[in-house]
Amino acid sequence: MTGARHLYVHLPFCASRCGYCDFVTVVGRQGQHRAYVDALLDELALEREALAPRLESVFLGGGTPTLTEPRELERLLRALPPALEVTVEANPETVTPALAELLHDSGVTRVSLGAQSFQPGLLEVLERRARPDDVRRAIYALRDAKFDNISLDLIYGIPGQSTADLEADLSDALALEPEHLSCYELEAKPGTRFTHAHGAELARQAEAMETYFERVVARLTGAGYRWYETANFCLPPTLADGRDLRSRHNLAYWRGRDYLGLGIGAVSTIQGRRWKTTPRLGTYLTALVAGERPPREIEELPGSVRKSERVLLGLRLDEPLSLAGLESALDSEAVERLEWLGLVERGAAGAELALTDRGRFLGGGVTAELLA
Numbered sequence: 001m002t003g004a005r006h007l008y009v010h011l012p013f014c015a016s017r018c019g020y021c022d023f024v025t026v027v028g029r030q031g032q033h034r035a036y037v038d039a040l041l042d043e044l045a046l047e048r049e050a051l052a053p054r055l056e057s058v059f060l061g062g063g064t065p066t067l068t069e070p071r072e073l074e075r076l077l078r079a080l081p082p083a084l085e086v087t088v089e090a091n092p093e094t095v096t097p098a099l100a101e102l103l104h105d106s107g108v109t110r111v112s113l114g115a116q117s118f119q120p121g122l123l124e125v126l127e128r129r130a131r132p133d134d135v136r137r138a139i140y141a142l143r144d145a146k147f148d149n150i151s152l153d154l155i156y157g158i159p160g161q162s163t164a165d166l167e168a169d170l171s172d173a174l175a176l177e178p179e180h181l182s183c184y185e186l187e188a189k190p191g192t193r194f195t196h197a198h199g200a201e202l203a204r205q206a207e208a209m210e211t212y213f214e215r216v217v218a219r220l221t222g223a224g225y226r227w228y229e230t231a232n233f234c235l236p237p238t239l240a241d242g243r244d245l246r247s248r249h250n251l252a253y254w255r256g257r258d259y260l261g262l263g264i265g266a267v268s269t270i271q272g273r274r275w276k277t278t279p280r281l282g283t284y285l286t287a288l289v290a291g292e293r294p295p296r297e298i299e300e301l302p303g304s305v306r307k308s309e310r311v312l313l314g315l316r317l318d319e320p321l322s323l324a325g326l327e328s329a330l331d332s333e334a335v336e337r338l339e340w341l342g343l344v345e346r347g348a349a350g351a352e353l354a355l356t357d358r359g360r361f362l363g364g365g366v367t368a369e370l371l372a
């Protein structure tokens with residue numbers, strides 16, 4: 001084995017916690033950014049042999065990576081192994097011209113900006129700090145710093161969001177000409193303030209979300225974007241100087257590749273073994289200061305689970321899934337039934353499987369039915 005070619009680094013610090021978010025985040029603790037970056041680099045040294053000599057992607061996610069003390073963020077970026085694609089997640093209100101320059105000069109090739117919405121009232125419902133103009137300012141600063149690969153995150157299904165609001169969000173996003181867009185249906189994460197306040201409303205509007213999803217897809221594909229994964233869109237090579245703008249890092253997850261994750265709460269999957277590092281900052285720092293691996297939950301993935309995951313994740317893409325070695329994960333009668341219903345299609349004399357557009361709109365429900 002040559003090692004994982006994809007590296008995820010978790011930067012957990014946030015200015016405040018948005019009510020809908022259940023990611024591993026830490027509010028405050030500005031004084032610990034330096035110690036955290038030290039710990040990340042120590043952890044990298046301990047895990048180095050799990051990585052391939054050359055990486056395809058590095059992804060700094062959060063949390064709010066761009067809230068990390070700039071000197072520490074720069075130190076981290078310069079110490080990480082180089083990769084063909086280096087993405088940093090950014091919150092719009094944190095992106096100043098100086099930060100955009102820092103990212104660019106430190107080897108970042110792609111910025112994923114969490115816009116979520118352009119409607120001030122909906123941003124308030126989400127408890128976001130950024131206003132619509134912060135998103136625009138952030139994009140201009142990134143363009144001035146010569147970034148030519150920017151992704152915008154949008155959330156739809158926000159309580160109180162009309163279809164006109166959704167159309168306005170899509171227009172505002174498209175006007176900024178991002179190379180890539182991720183559009184997520186708002187999920188009620190158990191235990192969050194948001195689910196407590198709005199969970200019942202989200203459950204009531206669940207059916208309307210199918211039409212919202214269809215509008216998102218129609219609008220973005222109508223504007224020329226490729227709907228390459230359930231929630232992800234990018235400009236095709238013909239509109240992007242021949243470049244393939246799909247996220248290399250996320251493609252690796254969907255294609256079942258190995259990846260190493262560093263930082264609190266980070267997940268790694270390598271050679272059939274998955275582990276999740278402790279989400280506790282203090283525990284993480286203490287272990288690494290002592291030169292030890294931080295505590296982790298380890299799961300051995302049996303072949304059957306790995307195959308089912310390959311089917312569930314692979315069918316999210318707009319490219320056919322090769323079934324070689326995956327036959328035992330599929331219920332052949334279900335495949336035939338769903339093919340007859342026009343939800344899946346087989347190619348290459350039955351050796352490949354893909355969802356049709358109708359199947360893609362129904363999403364996870366269809367793929368779950370296909371499993372043996």
Ligand SMILES: C[S@@+](CC[C@H](N)C(=O)[O-])C[C@H]1O[C@@H](n2cnc3c(N)ncnc32)[C@H](O)[C@@H]1O
Nearest residue numbers: 020021023062063064089114153184185186187
């Ligand atoms: C964990 S956030 C990190 C990025 C950054 N801190 C931000 O908030 O923009 C990554 C993305 O996940 C999406 N997300 C987070 N919580 C979600 C939820 N409950 N439902 C749907 N999407 C969610 C948002 O679109 C967000 O941009």
Ligand code: SF4
Nearest residue numbers: 014017018021062063
């Ligand atoms: S800024 Fe992003 S990571 Fe932080 S709490 Fe809000 S949604 Fe979660």
